[in-house]
Amino acid sequence: METYFLEDNNIIEFYARVAKEYELYVPTRAPSSLKVKCEHSFILPAQDYLLKKFKDIDKKEIVFNGYRPIEPARSFFTRPKEEICEYFGRNENPPAEKPAAICGLKNCDLFSLKIQDFIFLGGDEPDRFYKARRENALIIAGDCPAFKESCFCRAFDIDPFVTEGFDFNLAPITGGYIIDVASDKARKLMPSLKSLLSSASSSQIGARELNRESVVKHLDEHLSYHKIPKKETLQKIVLGGYNSQIWTDEMRTCVECGGCIFMCDTCHCFLLYDEPNSKRKRVWDGCLYKNFMKVAGGANPLRMRYMRLRNRYLKKFDFFISNIGFQACCGCGRCIDVCPGRIDIRRILRRLHEEHKGAQNVPAH
C-alpha cells in the first residue's frame, strides 16, 4: 500500500480526474441545526451526509463526511427496485452502467459489504447484477474524524477507520488528506492523479494516527454508557432470549414502516415480483413485514410482531455468526436514526444481555 498527501485545494481536481473514468459519488451535507446531547454529556453533531453524483452538483456542496452517510453502502450494488429480466424475452443481463466510484464510505460500510458479498457473490451462483457492479466499483473510503450519537461500531471491535476492502482511503489532517492507494484498480488511476499528490511525511502520518486514537477514545467513552454486549456474547444472548418478553416490549412502538430494514447496511432480503407485462422486478424486502415468510397454505412463522423483531436478531446474530463467523451488524446506527418508534438496537442487546446474566445468576434448585 502506498501513502501520499493531497492538499485541501486539490481535492476537487482529484475527484474530477476520478470522475473521468467512473460515475463518482461524493459526500454532501444534509443540513440540520440540531445537536444531540448524549447521556454522557458529549455534544454530538446531528447533521447527516448524502452521497450525490459528482457531475450533478455544485462543487461547493462537496464536503468530507465526518461519519457514514445516510444511505447504506449496499444501495450502490443492489437497487431498492429494479428490473431483473423479461421472461421468454430479452436475456437476464445487468444493464450497461458506468462503473461507480463511491467516496464517503466508512469502515462500518466496508464491514457490511462482507455480508453482502457472502450472500450475493457466494452460494451456488453469484448474483450477476451485484457482481458486475461490485467488481467494477472503486471505493474511496474515509477515516471518521467524528461520530454520531447513534454510531456504535467500536462496541463490536470495528474501528472508525478502514484496514481492508477499499481502493483509496482519505484521512483528513491539517491542510489536506493522507491518501492510501490500496488496490490495483486504484493504482491504475495513479498516472492521472500523481501530479496532485506529494509524499506523506512521517509527521503527517503520525498526525493521522493521533486523530484515529482520539476518535477511538471519545467513541469508547460515549459507548461506555450504552453497555452494549461484546460481540462474542451476541449469539448466546439472542438464542438464550428466544422466549424473552423483551421482543414484545420493544415492538410496542413499531409502526411497521420498514425503515430499519431499508436503511440497514447488512440487510439483503428481496422480493421477486412480476408485472402483467411479464417483466420481473426485484425490490428490497425485509422480515419486519408481516407476510415475509407466509406460505400459500396460510402458515406464517412471523405472524406476531415480536416474532418479526426476534427473527431480525436471529438472522443477524445467529444465522450469520453460524455461517461466516461474525455478526451482521456493523454498528452504523442507521436503524436507530430512522426509527420513528425509537427502537434502539443498543438497548435491545443490552436488555437481552442483562436478562441473560440475571438468568445465569439464579441459583439452581
Next chain:
Amino acid sequence: MYQPIEAIIEDVKQETSSIKTFILRPKSNFSFQTGQFIELTVPGLGEAPFTPSSDPAIKDRLDVTIMNVGTVTSALHGMGKGLKVGIRGPFGKGYPLDNFKGKDVLIVGGGVGLAPLRSLLYSLFSDINKFNKVVLRYGARTPDDIVYKELIPEWAKKDKVDIATTVDMGNPSWTGNVGLVTTILKEAPVDLNNAAVIVCGPPIMMKFVTLKLIELGFKPADIYLSMEKNMSCGLGKCGHCRIGKYHACKDGPVFSYEQLKDIYDIWD
C-alpha cells in the same frame, strides 16, 4: 438465474377436487434430482415453489401436482392444455438416495405431500435392488382427497413394496383404515436400526409424525423432512425461507431431523 425457461402445459389431470397434476413440456431438456424443487411462473402473475412429482429419469417432461391454495396456484388451476408457463431451477438438495441404500425405506406422506414422494418412489423403484424394501404409509383427509388413486394400487403390486393408506374421515364406500397416519406407523414392517424415513405433508402432520417416529425409537439422523417454506429466489439470497442457520432453498428443502431438532419453532 431469475429468468424462467418456457414450458407448455401438455395435459392436466384432476386428482381431487382441489388438486391437479400438470404435465409440462419444457422448451429444452430439464433435469432434476428427486426432492429438488422448481419455481413455476404463471406469466404476468408471479412464481411459487413446487417439487416435481414425475420420474427424474424423464428429461423432456415434468409433472407437478398442485393444490389450489394461493394466488399462483389458483391461477394455475384455471389454466389448461397448450398454455405457457415458466420454470426455473432445479434448486436445493434433494433426497440423499445414497444414504438409503441397504436400508428399509419408510415413506410417510400426507395429502398433497405425496407429490414429491411420487418422484422419490419412481427413483427407488428404478433401482429397487439397492434397497431392502420400500414401505409407504399415506394419509389423506377423506377418500376423495387421496391423490394418484389409480397409481397406488399399481405400486403396491411391486416386489419389495408395502403400502398402506388411511383417511382421517371415511365415507360409506371406504373399506380401508380410518385414523391419522401416525396411528399406522407402529405396525410398519421396518427395522428401526436400519431404516431411513422420509416424511412429507402439511406442517402439522410432519410434526406429529416426527414426534411419533422418535417415540417409536427412530434416530433423528434417519428421519428426512421436506420443509415447506416461502422459497423465492432459490439461491439462498432473498432471505424468505430461513430456518435457523439454513436457507431451505439452498441447504434443503430436504433436511434430516438431526439438522433441525435444536432449532425453535420449525413447524410454524
